Amino acid sequence: MPSIKIQKSTMKDQVYEIIKEMILNQTYQLGEKINIDTLATELNVSNSPIREALTMLEKQGLVEYVPNVGSRIISFSPTAFREICFSLFTVVYGAYELCLSQNKIDIAIEKMRQLLQAQKDIDDHSDMQTSIKYALAFDKSIVYATQNTYLLSIYEQMEDIFFLMALHINQRNEEEHQRNIFEHSMILESIEKNDIAAAKHWFFIHYDKHV
Amino acid sequence: MPSIKIQKSTMKDQVYEIIKEMILNQTYQLGEKINIDTLATELNVSNSPIREALTMLEKQGLVEYVPNVGSRIISFSPTAFREICFSLFTVVYGAYELCLSQNKIDIAIEKMRQLLQAQKDIDDHSDMQTSIKYALAFDKSIVYATQNTYLLSIYEQMEDIFFLMALHINQRNEEEHQRNIFEHSMILESIEKNDIAAAKHWFFIHYDKHV
Numbered sequence: 001m002p003s004i005k006i007q008k009s010t011m012k013d014q015v016y017e018i019i020k021e022m023i024l025n026q027t028y029q030l031g032e033k034i035n036i037d038t039l040a041t042e043l044n045v046s047n048s049p050i051r052e053a054l055t056m057l058e059k060q061g062l063v064e065y066v067p068n069v070g071s072r073i074i075s076f077s078p079t080a081f082r083e084i085c086f087s088l089f090t091v092v093y094g095a096y097e098l099c100l101s102q103n104k105i106d107i108a109i110e111k112m113r114q115l116l117q118a119q120k121d122i123d124d125h126s127d128m129q130t131s132i133k134y135a136l137a138f139d140k141s142i143v144y145a146t147q148n149t150y151l152l153s154i155y156e157q158m159e160d161i162f163f164l165m166a167l168h169i170n171q172r173n174e175e176e177h178q179r180n181i182f183e184h185s186m187i188l189e190s191i192e193k194n195d196i197a198a199a200k201h202w203f204f205i206h207y208d209k210h211v
Numbered sequence: 212m213p214s215i216k217i218q219k220s221t222m223k224d225q226v227y228e229i230i231k232e233m234i235l236n237q238t239y240q241l242g243e244k245i246n247i248d249t250l251a252t253e254l255n256v257s258n259s260p261i262r263e264a265l266t267m268l269e270k271q272g273l274v275e276y277v278p279n280v281g282s283r284i285i286s287f288s289p290t291a292f293r294e295i296c297f298s299l300f301t302v303v304y305g306a307y308e309l310c311l312s313q314n315k316i317d318i319a320i321e322k323m324r325q326l327l328q329a330q331k332d333i334d335d336h337s338d339m340q341t342s343i344k345y346a347l348a349f350d351k352s353i354v355y356a357t358q359n360t361y362l363l364s365i366y367e368q369m370e371d372i373f374f375l376m377a378l379h380i381n382q383r384n385e386e387e388h389q390r391n392i393f394e395h396s397m398i399l400e401s402i403e404k405n406d407i408a409a410a411k412h413w414f415f416i417h418y419d420k421h422v
Contacts, residue, residue: 061361061364080360080361083359083360083361083362084361086309086357086359086362087359087361087362087365089305089309090301090302090305090306090308090309090362091301091302091305091365093305094300094301094302094304094305095301097301098297098300098301146297148294148297148298149291149294150272150291150294150295150298150369150372151294151297151298151301153272154298154302154365154368154369157365157368158361158365161361
C-alpha cells in the first residue's frame with residue numbers, strides 16, 4: 001500500500017486550527033485586526049476558507065467582527081471578562097456539587113492532588129503557556145470527575161477562551177502563578193475537609209478576577 | 212432595485228436547519244436511522260452537504276454515528292438522559308445563584324411569573340411542541356436574567372437537545388404538563404421567598420428525571 005497520509009479535515013478546518021493556534025500562542029495580540037489578504041497569501045489559500053474559519057472563531061468567541069473594521073482578536077472588555085469568569089465559576093462549581101451529590105468527589109480529589117503537584121513542580125515559570133495549561137487542567141479535572149459527557153463538552157467548548165483569559169490575567173501580574181497555586185490549594189483543602197461553604201468561598205475568589 | 216432575496220447561508224447550513232427541524236418536529240423518531248441517499252433525493256442536493264450537516268448535528272448531540280450502521284437520531288440511553296438533566300441543572304441553578312450574587316433576581320422573577328402564566332394559559336395541551344417551548348422558556352429566563360452572554364450561549368448550544376429530551380419525557384406521561392407547572396410554581400415561590408435551600412430542592416427535583 002502506498003503511504004499516503006489521509007487528510008480528513010477540510011481546508012476550512014485546517015485554516016481554523018492554524019488561526020486558533022496563532023491566537024493562543026499570541027502571534028496575534030488581543031484586539032489585533034486580522035488581515036484576510038495577508039493571511040491568504042501566507043497560508044497560500046483563497047480568502048474563502050479564511051472567512052469560514054473566522055466565522056467559526058467568532059462563534060467560539062475568540063474573534064469578533066466589527067463593522068467597518070473587520071475581524072479582530074477579542075480584547076476582553078471588563079464586562080466580557082467578568083462574564084467569562086462567572087461562566088467558568090458556574091460550570092466548575094456546578095461540577096463540584098454534582099460530584100458531591102453523585103459520590104464522585106474522591107475521583108476529583110485524587111486528580112486535583114496530582115495536578116496541583118504538577119503545577120507546583122513546573123521548572124520554568126517564564127513559560128506562561130505551559131503554566132496555564134497545568135493551571136486549567138486542575139479546574140477541568142473537577143468537571144472531568146463528574147463523568148458527565150455533556151457538562152465536559154460545555155467546558156471544552158469554552159476551553160480556548162478560558163486559556164486566552166488566563167494568559168491575559170497572568171501577563172498583568174508576575175505573582176499570579178503563585179496566587180493561582182495558593183487558591184487551588186485552598187479549594188482542594190476545603191473539598192478534602194468536605195467544607196462546602198469554604199470550597200464555594202474559594203471557588204468564588206478564584207474566579208472573581210478583574211481586568 | 213430588483214427584489215432578489217439574498218441567500219447568505221451555505222448549502223450545508225440550509226440542509227442542517229432542515230434536518231434539525233425534522234428531528235425536532237419528530238418527522239424522525241428517536242433512534243431512527245437517517246438514510247443519506249433518500250434525504251439527498253428528497254432535498255435535491257448531493258450527499259456531501261448532508262454529510263456535513265450530519266457532522267454538525269453529531270457535534271450538537273442530536274445525531275450519533277454508529278459504525279456499520281450510519282447516522283441515527285439519538286435515543287437517550289438512561290445514562291445520556293441523566294447526564295443531560297444534570298447539565299441542565301448545573302447551568303440553570305448556577306444561573307440562579309449568579310442572579311442572587313449580582314442582584315439580578317428581580318429581573319428573573321418578573322420574567323418567570325409571566326412565563327409561568329403563559330404556560331398555564333395554553334389552550335391546546337395536545338400541542339406538545341408549543342407546551343414544551345413555553346416550559347423551556349421558563350427555565351431559560353433564569354439564564355437570560357444573568358445578562359451573561361457566555362452563559363446564555365452555553366444554554367443555547369444545548370437548547371435543541373433539551374427540547375428533544377422534554378418531548379421524550381412528556382410522551383411518556385400525560386400528566387407531565389401539570390407536573391411541570393407545579394414544579395415551576397414551587398421553584399418560583401421559593402425564589403420569591405428568597406428561600407435558597409427550597410429553590411435548590413425544587414430545581415433538583417425538576418431536573419431529576421429518569422427514562
